[in-house]
Amino acid sequence: MAGALGKDLTGLRHLSAEQLRLVLDTAEPFKEVSERAIKKVPALRGKTVVNLFFEASTRTRISFEFAEKRLSADTVNVASSGSSVSKGETLVDTARNLEAMRIDMVVIRHPSSGAAEFLARRIRSNVVNAGDGTNEHPTQGLLDMLTLRDRLGDLAGKRVAICGDVLHSRVARSNIWGLTRLGAEVAVCGPPTLLPTRVESMGVRVFHRIEEAIGWADALNVLRLQLERMQAGFIPSLREYNRVWGVTAERLDRAPKPLVIMHPGPMNRGVEIDSDVADGPHSVILPQVTNGVAVRMAVLYLLAGGGPDWSDAGGEER
Amino acid sequence: MPPTIPILDGTGMQRALARMASEIVERARGVEGLVLVGIQRRGVEIAERLARLIERAEGSRPALGKLDITLYRDDLQTIGPRPVIGVTSLPPLDGRTVVIVDDVLYTGRTVRAALDECADFGRPRRILLCVLVDRGGRELPIQADIVGQAVTTAPGERVDVLVQELDGRDAVELARPG
Numbered sequence: 001m002a003g004a005l006g007k008d009l010t011g012l013r014h015l016s017a018e019q020l021r022l023v024l025d026t027a028e029p030f031k032e033v034s035e036r037a038i039k040k041v042p043a044l045r046g047k048t049v050v051n052l053f054f055e056a057s058t059r060t061r062i063s064f065e066f067a068e069k070r071l072s073a074d075t076v077n078v079a080s081s082g083s084s085v086s087k088g089e090t091l092v093d094t095a096r097n098l099e100a101m102r103i104d105m106v107v108i109r110h111p112s113s114g115a116a117e118f119l120a121r122r123i124r125s126n127v128v129n130a131g132d133g134t135n136e137h138p139t140q141g142l143l144d145m146l147t148l149r150d151r152l153g154d155l156a157g158k159r160v161a162i163c164g165d166v167l168h169s170r171v172a173r174s175n176i177w178g179l180t181r182l183g184a185e186v187a188v189c190g191p192p193t194l195l196p197t198r199v200e201s202m203g204v205r206v207f208h209r210i211e212e213a214i215g216w217a218d219a220l221n222v223l224r225l226q227l228e229r230m231q232a233g234f235i236p237s238l239r240e241y242n243r244v245w246g247v248t249a250e251r252l253d254r255a256p257k258p259l260v261i262m263h264p265g266p267m268n269r270g271v272e273i274d275s276d277v278a279d280g281p282h283s284v285i286l287p288q289v290t291n292g293v294a295v296r297m298a299v300l301y302l303l304a305g306g307g308p309d310w311s312d313a314g315g316e317e318r
Numbered sequence: 319m320p321p322t323i324p325i326l327d328g329t330g331m332q333r334a335l336a337r338m339a340s341e342i343v344e345r346a347r348g349v350e351g352l353v354l355v356g357i358q359r360r361g362v363e364i365a366e367r368l369a370r371l372i373e374r375a376e377g378s379r380p381a382l383g384k385l386d387i388t389l390y391r392d393d394l395q396t397i398g399p400r401p402v403i404g405v406t407s408l409p410p411l412d413g414r415t416v417v418i419v420d421d422v423l424y425t426g427r428t429v430r431a432a433l434d435e436c437a438d439f440g441r442p443r444r445i446l447l448c449v450l451v452d453r454g455g456r457e458l459p460i461q462a463d464i465v466g467q468a469v470t471t472a473p474g475e476r477v478d479v480l481v482q483e484l485d486g487r488d489a490v491e492l493a494r495p496g
Contacts (some may be wrong), residue, residue: 028430029386029403038438041389071389305387308402 005302007040008120008127011136014176020182024146024297026307027291031225033070034083034293044071044304048099049105053130054080054091057109059265061128064107067296073105092117092283095123105303113170129298134168139299140264141174143292146217147284147313150291151260156183161205163236164272165194166221171264176202186287189213190223190245193234214252219260220226222247225272238271248274258282261297265289305310325477326490334466335364338448339371341464345446346415346485351458352380353411354443357420357432359406365419365483370438387416410432411440417464420451421479423449426460451490453477486492 004022005015012020014091033041050067051133061077068075078098080086087093095106105126108116113133120127131137145155152158160179166172177188180203188199189207207213213220225241227232234240242248252259261273261283269275278285301307330350349372356365362384372404373379388406410439418432429447436445448464453471467490476493480486 025402029389029405032406033389036439040438042434043389043391301389 003221003302003305004307007114007303008129008305009138009299010127010129010132011118012138012141012181013136015178015261017181017183019140020145022221022223022307023142023295023298023302024045024149024180026302027142027146027294030070030294030297030301031291033297034066034091034290035062039070039073041070042072044068044073047071047073047084047104048102049073049075049107049246049300051075051077051130052094052098052106052108054085054108054110054115059117059132059292060137061107063289064128064130064139064296069302071297071300073300076103078137078307083301088161091119092122096123099123099125103185106128106302117315118224125303128303131170133170134173134218135170136174136177137170137264138178139292139296140171142173142177142299143288143295144208144221144262146176146291146295147262147288148179148184148260148286151284152218155179156220156275159185159187159217160221161187161189161207161217162221162223163210163213164245165224165225165229166190166199167194167196167234168226168229169223171221173202174222176204180204187213190242191235194229199211208246208295211254211282214247214255214259217259218257219262221246221262222273223267224264227268238268242271243276244274246270246274247277249276252277252282259286262288272312321494322478324489325492326467326488328488331450331466331488331490334358335367336371338450338464338466339368340375342368342417342446342448343372343376345463346417347369349376350379350442352412353383353406353409354380354414355408355416355418355432355436356387357385357428358406358438359417360421360481360484361419363483365417367390367481368419368448373492375397377411381409382412383411385432385435387431387435390435392427392431399414404435406435408436408439409440411436413443415443415444415446417446417448419448421450422477423447423452423460423462423465423475424455426456427458430458430479435461442473443474450479451477 103289109130113135116129139289187205324377354364354365388403446463449462452465452468474495478491480489
């Protein structure tokens with residue numbers, strides 16, 4: 001059955017402002033569940049969730065696994081190495097075999113853009129995208145939005161600059177779709193080789209100098225520089241990248257106001273972000289990780305049928 | 319609008335609450351170690367009212383908590399409207415006398431969920447159930463210890479508890495299907 005979010009969460013691009021706010025509001029009480037002595041509620045008891053990871057991941061996989069366990073779901077982890085995927089089985093065959101064992105939800109990470117949507121259309125189980133190629137990473141976008149809302153209040157009119165390798169970043173895309181839908185102003189900032197062509201068509205402004213972005217924004221979301229990009233010739237050297245694009249304490253000191261600093265991890269300290277910034281008083285990098293569990297609990301709960309039923313305006317029967 | 323039949327007006331509701339407050343203290347033998355836990359939403363307001371009444375009569379205030387049982391419900395699979403989840407915040411429950419407070423007792427499923435949730439937070443010495451309205455229609459073997467007003471209802475009817483804090487006036491009304 002489909003709740004207020006529908007059957008799947010494959011991206012933030014097609015969610016309404018109302019749906020985005022529902023996820024963020026539902027995540028609030030789940031923050032408290034993780035602070036309890038017994039960090040568990042029975043909401044998803046009896047549900048079976050498969051975490052299907054075709055790409056390396058520590059934080060996201062563990063975060064989903066904690067979210068599932070704290071909702072009392074049963075979980076199975078499948079990694080591409082060591083499974084029949086490495087014998088050439090197709091994605092749909094893998095998923096259909098899992099479904100034949102009567103699962104309820106699939107959390108998928110895949111190197112190909114569109115993989116989550118492709119799967120969602122072909123299986124009955126709920127599908128949650130945990131990152132597909134360079135397309136979207138919706139739960140990361142949502143946890144970034146929750147963390148920003150914690151610090152800045154209502155996101156409408158707030159200015160968020162996404163800095164670094166926007167071109168290859170599914171985190172950037174989910175942030176742009178979600179933040180703009182909630183009325184935030186979004187900018188991207190990075191070397192021209194690492195910005196998508198016609199990025200302005202996504203409703204963002206573009207800064208070509210990090211100092212401009214720092215002077216404009218309320219918050220910076222600093223993206224990881226994927227080190228293999230250097231070999232591919234997108235940037236001349238890591239040292240030069242840090243000198244021109246690095247988020248440093250010295251640059252932030254010149255900003256008119258303190259900026260909220262986010263990073264989706266894993267960080268390259270001394271490349272896109274300096275250690276004294278990452279560990280500084282305005283960094284919310286660890287609160288982002290804490291919020292990640294709450295947001296994923298909210299998404300799983302809503303997809304499983306929790307939350308308000310918008311097809312029926314009636315109240316609870318008393 | 320379906321026709322509504324008044325069950326309690328503002329004065330009647332205040333009298334019922336005053337009697338419930340004194341029954342709670344009597345059952346718990348004082349305020350020491352007493353915790354009132356309101357079930358979201360209107361149970362929370364009623365628990366706060368009872369705490370104020372107890373403080374006025376006894377000179378000390380019982381501990382207060384609030385509980386949202388949404389995540390402990392047994393009907394996630396059934397189609398039906400579900401609220402956005404409210405706040406759960408409980409003081410220590412171990413060894414205390416816990417009074418679960420709700421506005422309306424009907425099927426008993428909300429109370430079953432509240433008992434399960436309390437058990438995950440600690441081990442009270444004893445748990446009592448206190449409701450403003452008992453409308454009958456139980457689906458589980460659960461009874462209230464302290465009742466403001468018992469009323470016989472038919473399925474399809476709805477008992478509305480209105481409180482000053484949320485609704486602008488105090489009243490209990492029975493709504494008949496239109």
